[in-house]
Amino acid sequence: MASPPVASGKLTPKVRPKYYDLNLLHLPMPGLVSIFHRITGVAMFLFLIPLALLVFQGTLDSEASFATWKGYLAHPLVKVVVIGFIWAYLHHLFAGIRYLLLDLHIGIDIAPAQASAKVVLIAGLIVTAIFAVRIW
Amino acid sequence: MMNKQPVGAHYGWKDWMIQRVTAVIMLLFSVAVLGFLLINGGVGYGEWKQFFGGELVRVLTLMFLMSVFYHAWIGVRNVLLDYVKPLWVRLTLQVVVVLFLAGCSIWSVSILWGR
Numbered sequence: 001m002a003s004p005p006v007a008s009g010k011l012t013p014k015v016r017p018k019y020y021d022l023n024l025l026h027l028p029m030p031g032l033v034s035i036f037h038r039i040t041g042v043a044m045f046l047f048l049i050p051l052a053l054l055v056f057q058g059t060l061d062s063e064a065s066f067a068t069w070k071g072y073l074a075h076p077l078v079k080v081v082v083i084g085f086i087w088a089y090l091h092h093l094f095a096g097i098r099y100l101l102l103d104l105h106i107g108i109d110i111a112p113a114q115a116s117a118k119v120v121l122i123a124g125l126i127v128t129a130i131f132a133v134r135i136w
Numbered sequence: 137m138m139n140k141q142p143v144g145a146h147y148g149w150k151d152w153m154i155q156r157v158t159a160v161i162m163l164l165f166s167v168a169v170l171g172f173l174l175i176n177g178g179v180g181y182g183e184w185k186q187f188f189g190g191e192l193v194r195v196l197t198l199m200f201l202m203s204v205f206y207h208a209w210i211g212v213r214n215v216l217l218d219y220v221k222p223l224w225v226r227l228t229l230q231v232v233v234v235l236f237l238a239g240c241s242i243w244s245v246s247i248l249w250g251r
Contacts, residue, residue: 042215045208045233049240057247059181060188066181093166096159103156134174 029117036121037095040088048085083132090131091124155210158203165200194248201244205237 027035058069072078098120102108107116179187187193212233220226 038215041208041211045212049204049208053240053243053247057243059184060247063181066184089166093163097163100156100159130174134177 029114029121033095033098033117033120036091037099040092044085044088044092048088051085079135083128083135086131087124087128090127091120094120094123151210155207158207161203162200162207165196165203188248198244198248202241205241209233209237 055069055073059066073082098107098116101116102113107113188197213230216226216229216233220229
């Protein structure tokens, strides 16, 4: 490593160690959108893809298995899980739309980027609530 | 100097583009299906079965599912690239993910056309 240029004769020491605030709740809005985008993506890969295919197969199989699955989906605990997946799907979708717009250089300044992050978080919750009411 | 990894990101823009193209396909499909469900609510077995009996619906559904699987592959691979550093562990997990998604693709075809 080359030694840094010394102009004034003394170096300003860097403050080490440097601490980053890794608490999720302290993240700025765009950071929250981002980490939830990642978590919901992984969760949907691990659980929603196989479960959704299982339900898809079961409901198309026969009238009897359709009724069986309808019975499962009527269970309150299952409804809670379904609503959880609906939120995951919708958050991932809304955050994705935001990223597509950012790719097109729409809303890349700090103020609109923070505003759109807020819109994504709130829209995900509101539309999930609408589905939750519809399901219940 | 060659410092690229065999299980790296392939250093191109192709996957980046596919991630976005599949996203738009899923977005269009999702808006149609979620909108339909929100307006009409639940459906009976007869309508459900008849709906997925249509060849166009089957093809569009398979296109959606293939987009999901490809999108999931790129996304999960990026996550593995971030968190899993030992090459052999990463490669093994990537193979598991690919096999799982390939299996899901075949399963999807079997669900849509198998009966």
